[in-house]
Amino acid sequence: MxxxxxxxxxxxxxxxxxxxxxxxxxxxxxxxxxxxxxxxxxxxxxxxxxxxxxxxxxxxxxxxxxxxxxxxxxxxxxxxxxLGKGFDTLRFDGNLVVAGGSYSFIKLSVMAGKAGLTGLEFASGIPGTVGGAVYMNAGAHHSDVSRILKSASIVWEDGTKETYGNEELGFGYRHSVLHERRGIVTEATFALEPGDRKEIAAMLASYKDRRLRTQPLQLACAGSVFRNPPGDHAARLIEAAGLKGAREGGAVVSELHANFIVNDDHATAQDVLALMERVRRTVNERFGILMAPEVLLMGER
CATH class of the missing domain: 3.30.43.10 (Uridine Diphospho-n-acetylenolpyruvylglucosamine Reductase, domain 2)
Known part of the structure; x- marks a missing residue:
């Protein structure tokens, strides 16, 4: 070292x-x-x-x-x-929005709306970076990154730099080619449409109000823990399995939103993993559905 x-x-x-x-x-x-x-x-x-x-x-x-x-x-x-502050950039070029890899995805939706551009409203409740949103093909409210992304600038593991268009990124549900080939998104370009500023602001406010009412954002959490199975919702399955309030150490299934696990009392990663496994096992036993994690695991178990 x-x-x-x-x-x-x-x-x-x-x-x-x-x-x-x-x-x-x-x-x-x-x-x-x-x-x-x-x-x-x-x-x-x-x-x-x-x-x-x-x-x-x-x-x-x-x-x-x-x-x-x-x-x-x-x-x-x-x-x-x-990525540091030098990647926290934003510029507009007509209907195109170009954002740095570390730019807030939520802030991007707000700034696009103020510029009278529609298409990013769904991002108003996704608390990650632009780079992370591209990596995960982040989505909500029946839309996702794949519907509006034009291109992404990427630095690959070997240090080479390339710009990939939408189709080259291999988007799927919470998936992109970056899951198979490791790289860092340094900038992304989104193609939006002109819209009414007041209507966009009203939609953003509505999404924010709904988020505050239905998600435990005042507690330490990481967003949705499990991917939605085809034709169903992870939160519905977890709640139907009677797991709201389930606890392992300091990790608890939220009473407000069953697909959120909150750090209630100095939770460890092992607490969260144990609770995730309990949820997966119980839902599988009850409904025959084995849910896949949406959160990314970093480091040694």
Whole structure:
């Protein structure tokens, strides 16, 4: 690690932290230390960081705003890369919206609406980054990223850079080609349509009100834990199985929304994993449906 740090200090000017607790960077407030935590501020720093990591054979993973992520209590071996402020960018070009990989997806929906552009309203309740939204093909309210994304700029694991169009990204339900080939989305371009600012604002307000009434956002959580099975909803199945309020250690199935697990009292990743397994097993026993996790697991179990 000392040789890697020395190499980074010669070619990379971004933030370098050792043994950085990931609990400080995840919305669940859970996670042990990352061996190395890097925050590049621009594309050149990102390229330099990846090149140095590759030279030393150090594995890396990327972290956005930490929603939809369960970081191991043992932390993450190797490096965790989090895009810095230089990737928190936004610009408009007619009906196109170009956002940096670390830009807030919720803020993007608001800014597009203020510009009189419609198509991103569904993003108003998705608390991640633009890069994470592309990676997961994030969606809500009967829409998702695949319907509006024109292209994404990506830095791949080997350090090469490419721009992929919509079809090349292989979108599916909460899926993209980035699940098969590791890379970092540094910028995304969305193709929207002109709309009425007042109507867009009203829709955003309606979605926000519904979210506040139906989701436990005042508690540490990570969004929906399980993917919706075909033709059904994970929350309905979990509630029907009588699992609202179920607890493992400090992790609890929310009484407000059954597909949310909240960190009620210093929960560990193991608490959350144990509760997730209990939910999956019970729903499978009751309804014959084996639910798939939507949250991403980071680090060693």
């Amino acid at each position: 000392e040789q890697l740090i020395a190499d980074l200090e010669r070619s990379y000017s971004g933030i370098i932290k050792l043994a950085e607790p990931l609990a400080a960077h995840t919305t669940w407030k859970i996670g042990g230390p990352a061996d190395l935590f890097l925050v590049p501020e621009d594309g050149e720093q990102l390229a330099a960081a990846i090149a140095a990591l590759n030279r030393h054979g150090v594995p890396w993973t990327v972290l956005g705003r930490g929603s939809n992520t369960l970081a191991s209590d043992r932390g993450v071996r190797g490096a965790v890369i989090k």
